[in-house]
Amino acid sequence: MVKAVVGANWGDEGKGKITDMLSKEADIIVRFQGGANAGHTIVNDYGKFALHTLPSGVFYDHTTSIIGNGVALNIPVLFNEIKEIVDRDVPMPKILVSDRAQLVMPYHILFDEYEEERLAGKSFGSTKSGIAPFYSDKYAKIGFQVNELFDEEALKEKLERVVVQKNVMLEHLYHKPALNVDELFETMMEYRDMVAPYVCDVSAFLYQAIKEDKNILLEGQLGSLKDPDHGIYPMVTSSSTLAAYGAIGAGIPPYEIKKIVTVVKAYSSAVGAGAFVSEIFGEEADELRRRGGDGGEYGATTGRPRRMGWFDCVASKYGCRIQGTTDVAFTVLDVLGYLDEIPVCVGYEVDGEVTTDFPTTGKLENAKPVLKILPGWKSDIRGITKYEELPENCRKYIEFIEEQIGFPITMISNGPGRDEIIFR
Secondary structure, eight states: OEEEEEESSSSOSSHHHHHHHHGGGOSEEEEOSBOTTSOEEEEETTEEEEESSSOTTTTOTTOEEEEOTTBEEOHHHHHHHHHHHHHTTOOOOEEEEETTOEEOOHHHHHHHHHHHHHHGGGOOOOOSSSHHHHHHHHHTTOOOBGGGGGOHHHHHHHHHHHHHHHHHHIIIIIOOOOOOHHHHHHHHHHHHHHHGGGEEOHHHHHHHHHHTTOOEEEEEEEEGGGOTTTSSTTSSOSSOOSHHHHHHHHTOOGGGEEEEEEEEESSEEEOSSSOOTTEEOHHHHHHHHHHSTTTOSBOTTTOOBOEEEOEEHHHHHHHHHHHTOSEEEEEOGGGGGGOSEEEEEEEEEETTEEESSOOOHHHHHTOEEEEEEEEOOOSOOTTOOSGGGSOHHHHHHHHHHHHHHTSOEEEEEOSSSTTOEEEO
């Protein structure tokens, strides 16, 4: 059985916790896209961790963690992350890296920094992890796959070709120092030695695992609205964040994905630039940010304060639809316990018309939220394990949102811990 865990919104929905929880039943967890530009925060018996490349299932000794071919693989970041968890007494995880995964090159990170600097006020709010330059090179066919590290002659020749192009840009567009082919080649050899023990034909491995009826979890990064095709383009990430891409980014048939758990947050938050219709500001936003998440709403990778907003039914309904949701996991509900009243965005007013369909970016910029006010439950719901024991107004909030988005909420997370979850 293959399940995907993906986000419905701008990322930061709490996917790490849900993946960590579902990994208990899984044999294999696959990261299928994105790079170390976003993180998953996980709280378990070993402590609190921010993972960036490792799949969120690495804390169980019965699981195999896979870096799929769709991932932007930054080898030193991956190995620092393994070291960080092992240094904190987590058993060494079983890790496989796809021989077709492509490498984040040292110059990708430089180009990311230089471009944000050049754009200044018009920048994309990049995390400067090299992601856009990496995917640009992948699709321009000048990227490097893991398997290429093992053919020194061909690697050196290709590096020489690519560096010519990069140096023209460095010199004339960014006015920065040129790259040195020999130094780059040495770095690539270090990468090769680090990754060699883990390299595997992942799609063949997964094909066999599916035949043996293993439980496989596909773990996405960010959420629907950061997808380059279906998100708030151009303020998106550079790889598809949708469950459908899990088949491509892991190398399995699309019809094998039987369950798509879409993680939806009980309020909204976003990192980086772009339209955000239900956004709130000032003291109201500060308070929600302080109380939000485990230890506040700050990016797991960047530490940046997240932008805050009320629950957005329009964006979430769209985000779930585009993922192909079978189950909604509703997270951080416990955070809202302090509010007398809880506004919910139920529609967008665009050019004088109210719509519940998520529009394209240009229209989104002019959208105003249509809010409905629901009564709060004014209590701490952490520790409750049965749905019927939740306060009435809390259940009404869940049921109202379920009706608005049109997908079944089957899991409710009421705290950051692994077991703080209610199944419906």
